[in-house]
Amino acid sequence: MLDIQALRHDLTAVAARLATRGFVLDTARFEQLEGERKTIQTRTQELQAKRNTTSKQIGAAKAKGEDVAAIMAEVAHLGDELKQLEAKLEQVQHELNAFLSVIPNAPHATVPHGKSELDNQEVRKWGVPPKFTFEARDHVSIGEGLGGLDFETAARISGARFSLLKGPLARLHRALAQFMLDTHTDRHGYMETYVPYLVNADSMRGTGQLPKFEEDLFKVPRQSGDGRQENFYLIPTAEVPVTNMVRDEIVQLEKLPLKYVAHTPCFRSEAGSYGKDTRGMIRQHQFDKVELVQIVQPEKSYEGLEELLGHAEAILQKLGLPYRVVKLCTGDMGFSAALTYDIEVWLPAQNTYREISSCSNFEAFQARRMQARFRNAQGKPELVHTLNGSGLAVGRTLVAILENNQQADGSVKVPEVLRPYMGGMETIKVS
C-alpha cells in the first residue's frame, strides 16, 4: 500500500511514478473519494463531539439531582443522523481502502524504465556455460533416463503441472534444500523457521497477494463457528507466512535486522500460463523453495537487498551453476516490489538463462499493509522495510544440476557440496 499522505499531497507526482510501470492511477476517482471522506468525516466528528459533551452534561446534572429532560430532548435526534453518517463514512473509507489496495508499489528511482522482460538490465554474469561433446538433453529426458522423474504417474495422481521424484533424484531434491538451509543459517546468519503452509486472508493482504491476485492462489474453504465461510490459502511462497511474522508488531530497534529462512512447498494455480513451460518441472502447481526474508530499518533496506542477493548467488556459486543477475525494469516488476533483481541460471537444453531466484525490496509497501513497525531512535513507531528473495527455488535448481552436470552416458555428476547430503554419492547413474 502506498502512503495515503503522499497521494493527498503530491498526487500527480505519484501518478507519474506509477505510470512508468504501466499503471494508470485514476486521480479523479481518488480526489472524489478523498473529498467525500473529508466532508463526511468532519461532519461526523462534529456530531460525535456534540453528543459527547451533551452526554457529559447529562451525567453531571443527574449527579446533582437536576432534571435532565430538557437536555435529553436536545440530543435525542442526534442519534439517527450520527448513525447514518457513521455508516456512510465507513463505506467511503472502505472504498478508499479498496482503491488503495490495488495500486502497485512505486518503483525505486534506479529501476530501468521498460515494458517487458526484454527491457531488463543485465547486472553481471557468473560462471561459464558448459560445452558438451554430445547434444545436450533436457532435464525431463535426463531424469526419465535415470528412472527418477515420472510425470506420467504424477499426472495420474494429481494432474498436469505436478512431478514425482524417486530414488537418487528425490534425495538430490532433499539434499538441495538441506544444503541451502544449512548455508543460510550457518554462514549467512538467518534464523531457520518452520511456518504454516495455509494462511488466512489477512496474511495474503499483508504481503500483497490479495485482493488483486486471488486467481493465482489455491483457496481452501473452511467453515467458521457461526457458519460463515472463510478461506485458508495455500502459500504461493514462504514470503507470505514469514513476512507476516511481524504483522501488527512493533519490533525493538536492537532486534533489527530480522533475518529468517524457511524451506516450504509453494502452491500456485498458474492461471493464465496455459501453454507456457508445459514440459518438465520448470512451472509447477507445487514446488519447494528456500526463502530468505529480512525485516530492516528503512535506511538500510537497499544495503540489505544487495546482501540478500549475494546470499542467493552464493548457493549457485557453491553448486557451480552459471548464472546472471538482472535488474527488472518497471514493467516487469511484481505488484509489491520497489526494486527487484532476478537471478537466472543457465539451462543448456533451452540455451538460455531462466529465473531461479527473485530478490526484492518492498520498502514500506508490505509493512504499511501489515502495520509492521519498529521503535525508532526517537522511540516512535515507524514502518519497517521488508525484503525477500529465493535462496533458491529447489525444483529449478535440480533442473539446472541435471542439465549442466549431465554426462555423455546419461549420468549426472553430483556437485561436491551436495555429496555429504547424498551419502557420498559422486554420480547419479542410470539404474
Add this chain to the structure above:
RNA sequence: GGAGAGGUGGCAGAGUGGUCGAAUGUACCUGACUCGAAAUCAGGCGUAGGUGUAAGCCUACCGUGGGUUCGAAUCCCACCCUCUCCGCCA
C-alpha cells in the same frame, strides 16, 4: 468433542453504566542529588485519524463484529484467540 477460566497501554495489573484514554506498579525519557553510577525525589511517557502556519483543538481505539443507552472497557448477542482439565488423535 465436553467442562471451565480469560483477552485492558512495552510488560504486569485495577477498573461492572457518567469528567475513564483508562488507577497503580514496572520499563523508558528528562531534570535534581552525585566525582560518576546505583538508590531516591520531581516531571514526562499509547496508537491512528481530522483540522490548523503553529500552540492547540477535536474524533476513534480496552480481542473482533453487532446490539441496548442521551452516554459502554463496564450490560446483551455472535465470533476469534489464549490457558486449564477430560476425551480423542499424528
